[in-house]
Amino acid sequence: MKIRALAIRIIRQFLRDKRTLALLFVAPLLILVLMKLVFNGQTVQPQLGTLHIPQQLAAQLAAADAHITVYEDMASAESALEDGELDAILNWQEGKPSLRLEGSDPSESRTVLFLLQQAVQTADPSLQPAVSYLHGRSDMSSFDSFGPVLIGFFSFFFVFLLAGVSFLRERTSGTLERLLATPIRRSEIVTGYLAGFGLFTLLQAALIAWFAIDVLGLYMDGSIWLVLLMNLLLSLTALTLGILLSSFAGSEFQIIQFIPLVIVPQVFFSGLFNLDAMAPWLQKLSYIMPLYYGADAMRGIMIRGAGWSDIQLDVYVLVGFSILFVLLNVQALRKHRAI
Numbered sequence: 001m002k003i004r005a006l007a008i009r010i011i012r013q014f015l016r017d018k019r020t021l022a023l024l025f026v027a028p029l030l031i032l033v034l035m036k037l038v039f040n041g042q043t044v045q046p047q048l049g050t051l052h053i054p055q056q057l058a059a060q061l062a063a064a065d066a067h068i069t070v071y072e073d074m075a076s077a078e079s080a081l082e083d084g085e086l087d088a089i090l091n092w093q094e095g096k097p098s099l100r101l102e103g104s105d106p107s108e109s110r111t112v113l114f115l116l117q118q119a120v121q122t123a124d125p126s127l128q129p130a131v132s133y134l135h136g137r138s139d140m141s142s143f144d145s146f147g148p149v150l151i152g153f154f155s156f157f158f159v160f161l162l163a164g165v166s167f168l169r170e171r172t173s174g175t176l177e178r179l180l181a182t183p184i185r186r187s188e189i190v191t192g193y194l195a196g197f198g199l200f201t202l203l204q205a206a207l208i209a210w211f212a213i214d215v216l217g218l219y220m221d222g223s224i225w226l227v228l229l230m231n232l233l234l235s236l237t238a239l240t241l242g243i244l245l246s247s248f249a250g251s252e253f254q255i256i257q258f259i260p261l262v263i264v265p266q267v268f269f270s271g272l273f274n275l276d277a278m279a280p281w282l283q284k285l286s287y288i289m290p291l292y293y294g295a296d297a298m299r300g301i302m303i304r305g306a307g308w309s310d311i312q313l314d315v316y317v318l319v320g321f322s323i324l325f326v327l328l329n330v331q332a333l334r335k336h337r338a339i
Contacts (some may be wrong), residue, residue: 022257023247028260034265035268044274044277046087046111047085047087048086048090049089051074055287057097061090081100081102098130101131101132103133105275143218145303147218148227148301148303150268150272152270155205156290159238160238160262162238168246168249189333190243198236205234205235213227213302219302221301222305222306233294234290234294234318237321238298241262241321243325243336244246244329247332265285265289266291267291269292293318296314
């Protein structure tokens, strides 16, 4: 009888908590649908620029599903390679092939090398192209490629949890209500919390970046200060978002419930998986994901040696996200008490 009464009480609690029911039954289905859309997208064709290559070799490359763009001069091809429009340049001079790889993604480099090897062996097995890299190097690992994305993700994820749970405790302990009873403004409350939590997010961002680069030995071709800046901006965005969503949670468990809806989609659209393999309409969802901009800048800095002019758009977008979440936080405080 006691067991039955306890079981009935728990069932009734679940039935009253619509958010928990959605987490149990709806969230897994949404994630599975998203995974299917991400991994069952379109086939990615290597983008190959060519100069003066024999017709037979061009036909072999086209038959191997490579998308070929013919260039008249090396300068135009190099410009397209630097802009990310090409994966590699195949140049034919004095009967000898040379291959210049973009190099920032080892998997794409291996795909191009494999296709070229097959095509060259069919055309003339004795020819071996001289290989060079615009970014990266021949021994660059997959971890070097997606490591910058992981740095940004871990900063975003853990700061989101820290902010959500900590601000929720401020509410449940009555601290926030006591603050709201004073003459302090809502904007000052939000700014104060950001300053307090922000110190620890700054330390965490610096620690993660230092450990990944100096201890784990991630490939690093750019400025460490730009890496720290992007990591800090990602942490700030996660901090403001975590505080905002905690306003709509009644317990720490409900903070966890936001992870499948907020954090998991960030992973799929961060660049950890090849966005070009997704359907074009699905790729557009990455534009509303803060982690996409942070990861794009981090990879650019660490792998391609990008400078301020290359990442400034990502910086402005992340700052815009943070400002938007701050303004929404100020409005969300009205549900507790108007000042």
